[in-house]
Amino acid sequence: MxxxxxxxxxxxxxxxxxxxxxxxxxxxEAAARIPLAEARSLDALAPGPVRVSSGASDAEVASAAARQxxxxxxxxx
Numbered sequence: 001m002x003x004x005x006x007x008x009x010x011x012x013x014x015x016x017x018x019x020x021x022x023x024x025x026x027x028x029e030a031a032a033r034i035p036l037a038e039a040r041s042l043d044a045l046a047p048g049p050v051r052v053s054s055g056a057s058d059a060e061v062a063s064a065a066a067r068q069x070x071x072x073x074x075x076x077x
Contacts, residue, residue, distance in 0.1 A: 003034055003073070010065075019058050026062030034070045047072045 010027070012020055047068045052061050 003031060003036060005031065016061075019061075022058040023061050023065075026059050027065050030062050030066035031069060034066065034073065034075050037074050045069075045072055 005028075008024075008027075010020065010024060012023065016023065047065075050061070050064045050068050052064050056064070
């Protein structure tokens with residue numbers, strides 16, 4: 001199975017603006033490792049907000065977002 005994301009929109013708090021590019025890149029890398037359970041086609045997916053600690057690294061923010069994305073995609077464990 002493969003995951004293709006044509007467009008993704010991230011809304012980050014103002015304090016994260018300077019980190020947006022690094023977070024987006026880390027999220028793309030983390031999403032590429034999501035083990036999909038089955039093939040599917042979605043026009044849109046809104047996994048909702050992701051909460052992380054104020055000291056979370058870019059990779060931790062991306063990992064949390066990827067976990068939420070995986071849960072909404074029905075990824076296999």
